[in-house]
Amino acid sequence: MPEKTLINSHSRKTSVFLTALMAFLLAFLILGGNRDNPRMMAAGAVYLVFLTVITYLIFRTGMVGKYRSIFFATYAVGFSLSFIPMLIETRGSMFLSGEEILSLSAPLCHLTLPMIAIPAVVYGFLIFPTKLFSEMGFFPMLYLWLGATLFLGRGWCSWGCFYGGVDEFFSKLLPKKIVSSKNFNYTLRFFPYAFLLVIVLWAFIALEPVYCTWFCPFKAITEFIKPTNWLMWVQTGIFVSIFLGLVVVLPLLMKRRTQCGLFCPFGAFQAVIGQVNPYRVKIDGEKCTKCNTCVQQCPTFSLTEEAVSKGKSCISCTRCGKCMDVCPRGAIQYSLIGVPLRNSEKGGGFFGEVFRPDTLFIFGALLFGGVLSSGMVSTSLLRITNLAVNGSFLLK
Amino acid sequence: MIEILPRALFLGLSTGIFCLGTCAPVMAPFMLSEERSAYSEKVKPFLLFTAGRFLAYVLIGALAGWTGGLAGNALTRNLAGISLLLLAMLMVIYGLTTGFPQLRFCRMISPYLGRIRAPFAAGILMGVNLCPPFLIAAADVFVMGSAFNGAAFFMVFFAATTVFLVPFIFLGYLSYLPAVRAVGRLSSLIVGAIYFFIGLNSLAS
Amino acid sequence: MADIKGIFRRLGVKFMYLLALTLVFLVPVFYMMFKSGIIETIGKKIPIKEGTFVEADGEIKIKRPESR
Numbered sequence: 210m211p212e213k214t215l216i217n218s219h220s221r222k223t224s225v226f227l228t229a230l231m232a233f234l235l236a237f238l239i240l241g242g243n244r245d246n247p248r249m250m251a252a253g254a255v256y257l258v259f260l261t262v263i264t265y266l267i268f269r270t271g272m273v274g275k276y277r278s279i280f281f282a283t284y285a286v287g288f289s290l291s292f293i294p295m296l297i298e299t300r301g302s303m304f305l306s307g308e309e310i311l312s313l314s315a316p317l318c319h320l321t322l323p324m325i326a327i328p329a330v331v332y333g334f335l336i337f338p339t340k341l342f343s344e345m346g347f348f349p350m351l352y353l354w355l356g357a358t359l360f361l362g363r364g365w366c367s368w369g370c371f372y373g374g375v376d377e378f379f380s381k382l383l384p385k386k387i388v389s390s391k392n393f394n395y396t397l398r399f400f401p402y403a404f405l406l407v408i409v410l411w412a413f414i415a416l417e418p419v420y421c422t423w424f425c426p427f428k429a430i431t432e433f434i435k436p437t438n439w440l441m442w443v444q445t446g447i448f449v450s451i452f453l454g455l456v457v458v459l460p461l462l463m464k465r466r467t468q469c470g471l472f473c474p475f476g477a478f479q480a481v482i483g484q485v486n487p488y489r490v491k492i493d494g495e496k497c498t499k500c501n502t503c504v505q506q507c508p509t510f511s512l513t514e515e516a517v518s519k520g521k522s523c524i525s526c527t528r529c530g531k532c533m534d535v536c537p538r539g540a541i542q543y544s545l546i547g548v549p550l551r552n553s554e555k556g557g558g559f560f561g562e563v564f565r566p567d568t569l570f571i572f573g574a575l576l577f578g579g580v581l582s583s584g585m586v587s588t589s590l591l592r593i594t595n596l597a598v599n600g601s602f603l604l605k
Numbered sequence: 606m607i608e609i610l611p612r613a614l615f616l617g618l619s620t621g622i623f624c625l626g627t628c629a630p631v632m633a634p635f636m637l638s639e640e641r642s643a644y645s646e647k648v649k650p651f652l653l654f655t656a657g658r659f660l661a662y663v664l665i666g667a668l669a670g671w672t673g674g675l676a677g678n679a680l681t682r683n684l685a686g687i688s689l690l691l692l693a694m695l696m697v698i699y700g701l702t703t704g705f706p707q708l709r710f711c712r713m714i715s716p717y718l719g720r721i722r723a724p725f726a727a728g729i730l731m732g733v734n735l736c737p738p739f740l741i742a743a744a745d746v747f748v749m750g751s752a753f754n755g756a757a758f759f760m761v762f763f764a765a766t767t768v769f770l771v772p773f774i775f776l777g778y779l780s781y782l783p784a785v786r787a788v789g790r791l792s793s794l795i796v797g798a799i800y801f802f803i804g805l806n807s808l809a810s
Numbered sequence: 811m812a813d814i815k816g817i818f819r820r821l822g823v824k825f826m827y828l829l830a831l832t833l834v835f836l837v838p839v840f841y842m843m844f845k846s847g848i849i850e851t852i853g854k855k856i857p858i859k860e861g862t863f864v865e866a867d868g869e870i871k872i873k874r875p876e877s878r
């Protein structure tokens with residue numbers, strides 16, 4: 210049991226109810242899709258248990274940031290452990306070859322969407338070598354993104370993005386931060402927006418997914434073109450250094466998600482477009498003592514002193530819940546646009562607890578992320594078992 | 606002489622969307638970076654940039670018409686590379702002085718920057734830069750063999766392509782938000798860095 | 811006047827909660843639709859083509875106004 214009651218915690222009765230409902234829905238959605246594959250079914254069931262435990266812990270203790278982070282990092286590890294071996298199985302290495310480009314079989318990820326949008330509208334062509342309807346092709350990704358924007362807004366970046374989890378993973382590894390962010394220049398958090406602007410215009414001029422070619426750090430855990438000339442070596446050098454610097458080293462040292470908060474142009478895109486989602490993170494000015502604990506800890510630099518005095522997080526907020534975990538006064542809460550702040554002293558009873566903005570948001574977000582991650586995490590579980598039994602990550 | 610002008614107009618209108626794409630990375634930062642209250646102040650960077658482009662176009666046009674050949678030879682390519690490098694430096698300095706004015710370097714350099722009027726200089730550098738639509742336009746002028754016709758051709762071409770840049774004026778209205786200004790300044794830095802690389806690359810090859 | 815404003819505010823709050831609840835319900839619906847083939851049906855109606863890439867350098871083949 211937690212020592213203090215957190216603003217997002219629920220009574221035992223409500224938590225059990227919410228967890229049961231979640232388990233039911235997850236079972237229906239995760240296991241339902243794998244009925245003809247018993248091994249995936251078993252792996253899915255294991256993951257289902259994991260998700261159920263996480264759900265209960267989040268609702269009961271109210272430590273949203275902490276337990277969400279365990280889910281999110283597991284998801285990212287599961288993604289890497291299933292995606293890289295899958296590439297090796299199908300094409301023998303992580304390299305993206307010319308044939309794959311010609312046959313349009315590069316998997317598309319959400320980070321490319323803002324770049325390919327304008328050329329797609331102006332010329333009616335995709336500037337990325339992917340198919341329209343393949344499993345990780347354009348339309349499925351677009352659909353997924355629409356859902357993510359509707360249900361999560363930029364919450365996508367703390368509940369749905371498999372890359373963000375890698376950042377999160379490294380930011381959680383060390384127990385204490387080594388580099389303090391006291392002197393951090395907050396102008397830098399506008400970098401992703403500027404970068405987005407440049408990337409979108411540049412992609413339109415060059416008709417090429419320039420972010421993928423030049424910058425994307427997550428090529429390091431997915432696929433990349435084998436460098437054959439000096440220009441390609443420059444490109445490789447750039448993405449490897451960004452990966453090591455912003456996804457591994459700085460998160461370790463600062464305990465913040467530096468890639469997501471200071472670099473990712475899709476994050477910036479999602480921050481702006483995600484405003485259509487009705488949830489917000491608000492700060493109760495009457496309770497807040499301006500201690501700035503949250504400002505120091507927000508993983509994506511989405512809280513500044515100015516934002517705190519205005520009573521809401523910046524648009525880049527990923528709804529991760531960390532600030533609510535650490536606020537000593539319980540002054541920060543999930544809220545809905547136009548809905549007055551909740552008075553946490555009041556218990557509210559069963560229905561009062563179920564129909565709280567935070568409950569509704571967390572339930573939806575966890576369900577969305579849980580189903581989205583299930584395939585990847587389940588396959589990675591199968592691969593790990595295979596490693597233990599047959600000594601190889603590869604299933605074929 | 607008259608018959609070439611509709612051609613310039615048509616060419617300008619049909620390739621204008623490219624001008625938009627090519628000039629946007631340079632224009633957008635200038636329009637977004639500084640807060641300007643009066644309307645005349647808001648259009649100022651746009652006008653300066655446009656004036657710079659105009660000057661460059663007329664000069665290049667006259668030169669191309671006069672010499673009867675420009676594209677393809679090493680001089681033009683070097684000119685493009687050098688102008689890109691200069692443009693890159695200008696953007697970086699502009700981004701630094703507006704975005705991080707407290708830096709020592711910025712305090713030293715900002716009085717000079719005010720004097721050269723960054724958008725104007727950027728317009729000239731952008732104008733002599735050989736973006737694709739510009740190259741086709743230039744190819745047309747080579748065959749004319751007259752400085753006057755060349756200049757006239759480019760003036761019309763300039764007017765037609767400028768139509769596409771007008772929407773940028775509205776970007777100026779966004780600059781009242783401090784966040785937008787910060788984004789504008791940082792994007793100036795990024796564009797500078799990228800152009801620097803492209804410039805170096807084109808000089809090296 | 812103040813009364814009317816109050817009514818509207820309370821209606822607004824109700825509406826937001828309703829919206830939030832709808833969103834939660836939509837999550838399972840969203841995933842069920844994902845598998846139902848609706849993406850193909852709608853996607854086919856949108857006039858976007860796959861890019862074609864040139865063999866030599868993997869560059870995209872799109873007709874641009876200039877002839878480089």
Ligand code: SF4
Nearest residue numbers: 366370373469473476
């Ligand atoms: S900022 Fe980018 S990488 Fe990070 S979680 Fe968001 S989309 Fe993913």
Ligand code: SF4
Nearest residue numbers: 507526527529530532
């Ligand atoms: S403001 Fe709070 S919820 Fe939003 S990203 Fe920062 S810590 Fe997470």
